[in-house]
Every structure is written in C-alpha cells, then in structure tokens.
Amino acid sequence: MSDHDNREEWIAGKHPVLEALRSGREINKLWVAEGAQKNMQPLLGEAKKQGIVVQQVDKRKLDQLAPGIQHQGVLAQAAPYRYAEVDELLARAQSRGETPLLLVLDEIEDPHNLGSIIRTAECTGVHGVIIPKRRSAMLTATTLKTSAGAAEHVPVARVTNLVQTIERLKQDGVWIAGADATAPQNVYQTDLQLPLAIVIGSESKGLGRLIREKCDFLVRLPMRGRLNSLNASVAAGVLMYEALRQREAAAASGQG
Numbered sequence: 001m002s003d004h005d006n007r008e009e010w011i012a013g014k015h016p017v018l019e020a021l022r023s024g025r026e027i028n029k030l031w032v033a034e035g036a037q038k039n040m041q042p043l044l045g046e047a048k049k050q051g052i053v054v055q056q057v058d059k060r061k062l063d064q065l066a067p068g069i070q071h072q073g074v075l076a077q078a079a080p081y082r083y084a085e086v087d088e089l090l091a092r093a094q095s096r097g098e099t100p101l102l103l104v105l106d107e108i109e110d111p112h113n114l115g116s117i118i119r120t121a122e123c124t125g126v127h128g129v130i131i132p133k134r135r136s137a138m139l140t141a142t143t144l145k146t147s148a149g150a151a152e153h154v155p156v157a158r159v160t161n162l163v164q165t166i167e168r169l170k171q172d173g174v175w176i177a178g179a180d181a182t183a184p185q186n187v188y189q190t191d192l193q194l195p196l197a198i199v200i201g202s203e204s205k206g207l208g209r210l211i212r213e214k215c216d217f218l219v220r221l222p223m224r225g226r227l228n229s230l231n232a233s234v235a236a237g238v239l240m241y242e243a244l245r246q247r248e249a250a251a252a253s254g255q256g
Contacts, residue, residue: 009141021043029054103121108136113232187221202232
C-alpha cells in the first residue's frame with residue numbers, strides 16, 4: 001500500500017501552490033495575504049474554478065502557520081502527499097514509450113537537497129524517485145517549496161527496504177548504477193541508455209555498503225579541483241542530465 005500520513009500539509013509559495021492546483025492535488029483551503037492578490041490572478045482563478053475556499057489574512061498569520069518558510073503571501077492547506085508505488089514509476093515509463101530512468105536516494109536527509117533533486121528530475125524526464133522510509137528527508141513544505149512545484153509532477157515512492165527494492169527493480173530488467181567518487185568508470189564513458197536506476201548516496205557517507213554491493217556498476221564524475229566531492233543534489237543533476245543527453249543523442253541519430 002502507498003504510504004499515507006494523516007495530517008494535513010502546507011504548500012507554500014505562488015508557483016508550488018499553482019502547480020499543486022493544476023496537478024489535481026486535493027487542496028482544502030487557500031490562505032492569501034491581504035494586498036497580495038494582484039500578483040496571483042492565475043492562482044486565484046484556478047482556485048475559483050475548483051471551488052476552493054480562499055481566505056484573506058494578515059501576512060503575520062501566514063508567518064505563524066508556516067514558520068521559517070518563504071510563502072510569498074500564499075499558503076495552501078492540502079491533503080497529505082500520496083506516495084507512489086514502485087510499479088507506478090515503471091508504468092509511467094511504459095505509458096510514455098520510454099526506457100525507464102529512475103532515481104534511488106540512499107539516505108538524503110536534507111529536505112532542500114531532496115527538493116532540488118526532484119526539481120531536476122522533473123526537468124530531465126526522470127520517471128520517478130525512490131526514497132527509504134527511515135533516515136531520509138520526506139516531502140515536507142520545505143521540500144515542496146524547494147522543488148518549485150516539481151514534486152506535484154514527479155512520483156515519489158517511499159519504501160521500507162531499499163536493498164529489496166533494488167533487487168525487485170533488477171528482476172524487472174532495470175540496471176542499477178551507483179554514484180561513487182572511487183568508481184573506475186567515468187560517467188561520460190558509460191552507457192546510460194539502458195533501463196536504469198541511478199543511486200545517489202547520503203550527503204555525509206555516500207553509498208551504504210549493502211546498496212553499493214547490489215549495484216550492477218558504479219560511476220564517478222571526473223574531478224579536476226582540490227575538493228573531491230559534490231553536493232548530492234548537484235551530483236544527481238549532472239548524472240540525470242548525462243542520461244538525458246545520451247538518450248536524446250541516440251533518438252536524434254535514430255531519426256537521422
């Protein structure tokens with residue numbers, strides 16, 4: 001079963017709220033700061049069309065409801081985010097007639113990193129993101145805000161056991177590529193066009209031992225500077241874009 005959280009969630013910011021409305025996310029109520037309406041006509045129009053209650057309040061009320069979050073004068077009170085099943089991610093690729101490209105995140109604990117990764121995943125056509133239930137950031141208001149609405153369009157599966165999930169992906173014909181700074185293979189010399197799940201390790205420890213052992217192959221990003229590591233979301237972004245580049249190049253040459 002999909003993982004549900006019974007509490008309501010806040011979605012903050014003009015773009016994330018508009019994307020949530022457009023994606024069909026169940027929104028219970030909108031709170032808009034007094035004087036901010038003139039910048040929100042598309043958003044308010046969409047809310048009106050869907051019959052969603054819009055309440056005008058003092059900006060300080062929004063600050064209290066979502067402390068520490070840049071809300072830009074608008075908050076949505078939403079039903080809990082529905083996590084997807086792993087099968088749904090693969091079905092999404094199949095329905096598009098595309099070779100699966102998934103992202104597996106091994107204990108990414110910073111919600112900003114998770115939001116940034118989901119945003120890049122949406123831009124690069126990734127079919128879904130898989131995160132573990134333990135020792136991982138979840139889809140919170142901060143994550144949704146950082147993803148700039150992308151989390152409404154990229155399904156995220158939350159699983160109990162990453163190792164078992166990787167084994168299952170293998171049985172479905174998906175290859176598992178782990179990102180590792182010590183890997184012998186340079187990503188730019190590696191075929192990323194096959195059905196693929198790219199595994200990104202935690203910000204502090206990298207890939208866990210068991211996860212690393214389950215990977216079909218490991219890839220590294222070439223490093224020319226003195227620091228030998230990249231932020232997890234940056235590394236994930238480079239890998240996703242390289243996979244996209246290879247697939248688009250192959251499609252172009254096939255059409256030529």
